[in-house]
Amino acid sequence: MLNYNSKPLLFALVFIHSLFSSSQGQLLVGFYSQTCPTAESIVHSVVDENFKRDPGNAAVLLRLQFHDCFVKGCDGSILINNGAEGERGARGNLGVGGYEIIEEAKKMLESVCPGVVSCADIVALAARDAVSLLLKSRFQQKGLSDRDLVLLSGGAHTIGLTACFFMQKRLYNFTPSGGSDPSIDPGFLRELKANCPFNGDPNVKIPLDPVTEFKFDDQVFVNIKNGFAVIASDARLSDDNNTRQILESYIGSGQNFQADFAKAMVKMGTIGVKTGSQGEIRRVCSNVN
Template sequence: MKSRGHGLSCGMLLLMIMMFVPKMDAAVSSSLRVGFYRRSCPAAESIIARTVRRAVSQNPDIGAGLIRLHFHDCFVRGCDGSVLLKSLPGGPKAERDHPANNPGLRGFNVISKAKRRIERICPNTVSCADILAFAARDSSQILGRINYPVPAGRRDGLVSSFNEVTPNLPSPRLTADQLIQNFASKGLSADEMVTLSGAHSIGRSRCSSFSDRLYNFNGTRAQDPSLDRNYAATLKATCPANGGSDPTVAMDPATPNRLDNTYYAELRAGRGLLTTDQTLAESPATRGYVDMNARFGVAWAGKFARAMVKMGSIDVLTGNQGEIRRRCSMVN
C-alpha cells in the first residue's frame, strides 16, 4: 500500500497501524456477527475467496466490479442482494436492468459460481448478500492488500425495484455537497464518503459518464477547466466527441489495477475521471480528506476497511426476515 507521507514519528506510525485494524461498531455487531458460518458452513469464506481469486487472476477488473456491485446493492434497499435479482418476464424491471447498473456492473457470474459451490455442501445456509460482502472484501485484499473481518448474517431480500435506483445511487455528476447528503442518508459521514471513493483507484468507466467534461462542460461546449490538459487530451483520444460506441477507460490512470491511495494524488493533480471524483479535491468540504488520504496510505487503508464494514451493515435483513436464496438471481 502506497503512502505519501515521509519522516513519520513512531507515535504517528503506531497510530496509523492501529487505525488499520477495523473495529466493530455497536450498530454493526448488534445485527451481524464475524464468524457467522463457523459452524453451519465453515468452508464458505474459503470457497468464496478461491472463486474470487480465480476470477480476478483472469481479469483484475472483476475485483473492482465486485466492490462496486456490493456498493450498488447496499445503497438500494440495503445490503440484501437485491441487485443480483433478474427481472421476471412480464413483471416489473429489477435494479440490475437500470442504466446505472446495466451494462456497467460486473461480477454477477462470480457470485453465482460461489453460490453454486457452497450450495453443494451447505444447502440453504449462506445468503447471496453475505457472499457479495465476502467477495468485495476478498477483492480488496487481492488488489490492495486490504483485509478485514466481515460480519455476516444477512438475509436475502425478496424485492428488486428499477424505480428505486435513481433516488438512491449517487450519479457521476453530483457535487461534493450532494454526495455528502447522499451518503449521510445511508448513515455514512463525509470522511467515509471520500474514503470509499478510493475504490475508484481500480476499475473502468464508460466515456458517456464523463464526456460532458471534455466537450460540453456546464452546457458551454467547453472543457472542464479543472481537468489536467494532458489527461484530457488522452481521454479525448479514446472518447471522440461524436463517437458511435461507448468505450471504457481506467478510473485511475496511474495504478489502474491496484486499490491504493494514488487515486487521491491524481485528484490533486486534476486527473479525477468523473465529476464526483474531481469535486472531492475542489470542494472545501472534502479537500482536507483528499489531502490526508493522499499523504497517508496506511491510514487510508484502515479507514477504507472500516468504512466497508459499516457500509455492509446498511439496512440489512437478519433473523427471520427475507430468505436464503437457492439461486442468487431469483427468489425461491
C-alpha cells in the same frame, strides 16, 4: 462505482462545479480570499442553517441558480423584485424561491465586507453549498460520514475501468457552457480526448487511475487533487472544503488509506442488513421464492 441513486445529484454537482472553475471568465474558487476572507464561510453557515430547517432548500437554491443563469447569464438579476414585468415575476420563474436565504446571506456579508460580494456570487455559492450538503446528508442518513463518502466514492476508484460512453458529456459538452470540464488538467484533457474521441467507440474503456491502474493505493487522491480525475464525481470531491481536506489527508499515508477504506466497506456492509426471520434465502438469486 458506488451506486446510491445519485445521478440527478451528480448532474447538479457537475453544473455547480462549472461555475467555480479557475478558467478565464469564470468564478474562481477562493476569489474573495483577500477582499472578504469569510465570504464563503458566511454563505455556507446561512445555507447550512436553512438546510437543517428544511432539506428541500437544497433543490430550491439550485433551481434559483439555474433560472438566474439561463436568462442573460448568471448575473443575479432574478433577485430584483420589480413586479410582474420583471424577470422575477415572469411566468417561467413562478415557483422559484430561496430569495430570503440569499438576502439573509447578503445582509451578513454587508455587515462584514460592505460592497464587496456580488449578489450573483452569493447565489452561486449558495447553490454549490446546498448541493454539497445534500450529497453528504444522503450518506449521513445511512450512518456514513464525510470520510466514508471520500473513501467509498473516490477511494474505490483506485482500481477498475470506466467506459468512454460516460465521459462524453464531461469532455465535449460540459454543463452549462459546453466544451470540456475546466477542472481537468489541460495535458490530461488531450490524453482523455485521444482515448475517448467524440462519438467514439462506446465499448472502449479507460482506467479510473491511469497512473497505478492495478495497484490499490492513494494515487487516485493525488490524481483528483492535481486535476487528473477521470470521472466527474471524483473531481467534485474537491469542491467541498471538508471532503477536500479528508482526501488530501490520505495522500502519502500508506496503509492508513487501505485500513480506513476497509473500515468504511465494513460500515457500508451493515446498512439495512436483514437478520434472522427478517429476510429469506432465495433458491435462485435472480428469482423470488
